[in-house]
Amino acid sequence: MGDPNDDHSDGDRDVAASVAPARRRGWPIGSIAVIAVICLQVAIPLIAFLQPPPQKFGFQMYSGLGSVTATVVDAEGNEHSYDVDSLVAKNRPEINWLGRLPGAICAVDSDAEAVRVEQSGVTRSAECD
Amino acid sequence: MRLTEIRTDPHPIAVARIGLGIATVFNAFEAFDILQRVAAGRLAMPLLAGAPPIETSWLVAGLVIAVAAGIAVTFGWLTTPAAIVTVLLNSAVLVADEQTYSSHRWLATLLMAYLVFAQSDTAWSVRPRRDRATVIWWPQLLMMSQISVLYFFSALSKMNPIFITGAPLSKWVWIQLPWQFYFTAAVLTIGVELFIAIALWFRASRRLAVLAGIGLHLSIVILMNNETLALIAFAITCVSMYPLFLFRPRLRQKAQDSARMSPDLAERVDDSDDGRSHHHDQEYRQ
Numbered sequence: 269m270g271d272p273n274d275d276h277s278d279g280d281r282d283v284a285a286s287v288a289p290a291r292r293r294g295w296p297i298g299s300i301a302v303i304a305v306i307c308l309q310v311a312i313p314l315i316a317f318l319q320p321p322p323q324k325f326g327f328q329m330y331s332g333l334g335s336v337t338a339t340v341v342d343a344e345g346n347e348h349s350y351d352v353d354s355l356v357a358k359n360r361p362e363i364n365w366l367g368r369l370p371g372a373i374c375a376v377d378s379d380a381e382a383v384r385v386e387q388s389g390v391t392r393s394a395e396c397d
Numbered sequence: 398m399r400l401t402e403i404r405t406d407p408h409p410i411a412v413a414r415i416g417l418g419i420a421t422v423f424n425a426f427e428a429f430d431i432l433q434r435v436a437a438g439r440l441a442m443p444l445l446a447g448a449p450p451i452e453t454s455w456l457v458a459g460l461v462i463a464v465a466a467g468i469a470v471t472f473g474w475l476t477t478p479a480a481i482v483t484v485l486l487n488s489a490v491l492v493a494d495e496q497t498y499s500s501h502r503w504l505a506t507l508l509m510a511y512l513v514f515a516q517s518d519t520a521w522s523v524r525p526r527r528d529r530a531t532v533i534w535w536p537q538l539l540m541m542s543q544i545s546v547l548y549f550f551s552a553l554s555k556m557n558p559i560f561i562t563g564a565p566l567s568k569w570v571w572i573q574l575p576w577q578f579y580f581t582a583a584v585l586t587i588g589v590e591l592f593i594a595i596a597l598w599f600r601a602s603r604r605l606a607v608l609a610g611i612g613l614h615l616s617i618v619i620l621m622n623n624e625t626l627a628l629i630a631f632a633i634t635c636v637s638m639y640p641l642f643l644f645r646p647r648l649r650q651k652a653q654d655s656a657r658m659s660p661d662l663a664e665r666v667d668d669s670d671d672g673r674s675h676h677h678d679q680e681y682r683q
Contacts, residue, residue, distance in 0.1 A: 298401030302535045306542045309507075313550040327547045328554035329500040332565035356442075357434035358496035363442065372440050 321388040324362045334361030334388055338373055341382040350377065370394035400538065404531035407519035409640035411473070413508075413540060414517035416637020418471030420505055421483050423630035425463035428490045431497050432456050442495040451493060459486060470512070473522020480513045501631035504547055508634065511539045537641045544638045545594045548610075552590035555583070571622040589613050597642040607639045 316326025322334035336359065338350035350373055353359050370383045374396035377383075384393045435441050436451045463486050469479035487506040490497045515536035519526040559565060563579025566586075589609050596606035614632035621628055 296399045296401070298535070299399045302400045302538060305539055309539070309543050309546045313546060317550060317553060324498055325503060326554060327500050327504070327550040329551060330560075330565070330569065331551075331554040331557060332559035333554065333557060335565075355440050356496060357439040357494065358431045360496055360498055362498055362500075363495050368440070368442060 320390075322362050322364055326362075328362065331361075334363075336361070336365045336369065336385065336387040338369060338386075339384040340373065340377055340380045341384070342379045343381050350383070366390060366392040400535050401533065403534040403646055405534045405537070405646045406644060407516065407526075407529070407532045408521065409644045410512075410515050410517045410532055410537055411519070411521035412640045413537075413637050414473060414476065414512060414515070415471050415521070416633045417505065417508055417512055418467050418469070420501075420630040420634040420637075421467030421470060421509070422464050423626055423633070424487070424502055424505055425460055425467060427627050427630070428463075428487075428497050428502070429456055429460040432490070432494060435494050435496070444492045444495055448493070459489070462486065470509075473518035474524065476518040476522065477513055480509050483509050484513065499627065500547070500551075501627055501634065504543070505630070505634050507543055508540050508638070511536045511543070515540075534646060537645070540638055541597070541641050541645070544635060545597060547635070548590045548594035552587045552594065555587045555590070560587075569622060570620040572620060586613070597639070603642050607643060610639060611636060 313326045316323035316328070321328070321331075328334070336352055338352050339347050340350045341347050352365075352369070355369075355372060355376060356365075365387050366385055369385045370392055371394060373383045373385075374380055374394060377396075380396045382393060382395050384391060386392075432451050433453065433456055436453050436456060441451070462482065466479040466482040466486070469475050470483065484506055487502060487509070491502065491506070513536075514533070516526070516529065516532040518524065519529050519532050555561075561580070561583055563576060563581075563583040566583050567574075567576070567579045590613070592602075593606045593610045593613070596602035596609075614628075614636055618625065618628050618632055
């Protein structure tokens with residue numbers, strides 16, 4: 269991938285133009301926009317990182333954070349764990365499951381009297397109708 | 398020096414384009430698989446309340462368009478429209494159901510958005526631009542910084558007591574080893590990701606960073622016990638960005654060179670947007 273005339277053995281590319289003539293005036297709007305996008309690239313995952321999990325847009329893949337577990341309580345008061353993977357399309361740790369999962373388990377598990385969902389140290393319980 | 402005026406060799410971005418195009422095809426099949434399960438009755442998690450239910454016919458149409466766009470990007474045919482279509486489709490997928498979200502899909506979407514502006518079909522495409530010897534560099538800079546941010550925050554998020562123990566890692570890989578191995582691997586993973594995020598930017602360390610990155614992604618693809626398709630797509634996405642670091646312009650040197658350059662030649666090089674600019678630069682270097 270290189271110009272045979274290129275005499276830089278370290279692989280650096282020569283640029284055809286990296287010149288800003290001294291007589292140029294005015295705000296370098298394009299450069300400012302590029303720098304602004306880079307700031308956004310850092311700011312978005314930084315904000316996600318500073319929030320409690322689960323968080324999207326934070327590049328927190330395979331961090332061990334955000335995993336979800338569900339427990340079903342039947343009419344006799346017996347508890348057993350519920351296989352979340354059997355209900356959802358994709359068990360992503362970046363998704364907040366506490367909102368919809370308890371109700372969804374109640375809807376599909378006729379034996380469930382109550383459901384408890386735990387994600388990232390937060391538990392949400394729901395009584396099934 | 399203005400970032401938007403820097404131009405560079407078109408071949409590294411061609412590699413990135415090919416990698417992103419291939420990853421797009423892989424990602425399209427993965428998204429189809431997830432949304433197909435939603436259409437078949439699994440729990441739906443639409444981002445927008447009241448969104449219409451997902452239908453298989455729409456999914457098939459979306460898959461065909463996404464695969465065609467990915468192939469077009471790979472071969473550099475109608476690259477800009479194909480990249481725009483890919484970004485729009487990825488955005489639609491992410492909105493259609495939260496379960497399609499993943500770091501690799503989000504990363505691929507962002508990189509593809511930058512690729513729209515990158516003149517990436519200038520070289521190694523079915524219609525190479527022979528009238529353009531160089532390409533603008535700023536989209537490449539955004540792709541590089543995005544990759545670096547990815548590795549950095551990936552490492553940062555792993556610095557937690559759950560991951561450090563190695564226990565999650567032991568469940569994700571198919572190989573059975575003593576817990577000490579998983580602990581060591583967890584610590585090493587964090588160190589390697591941090592190293593890549595920083596070392597890619599420096600001439601002295603970037604080759605080692607590339608080797609570390611290839612090793613990291615290879616080990617992920619080989620050792621992880623599921624998500625193989627997505628992990629291959631992620632590996633291709635990341636590794637295809639490495640040439641952007643290996644062959645990036647030498648900005649500091651060029652700034653010094655430009656100061657020595659005669660005003661007349663400087664103006665000709667700076668204002669050119671075609672093959673002549675490269676020619677003048679060759680003259681200058683000779």
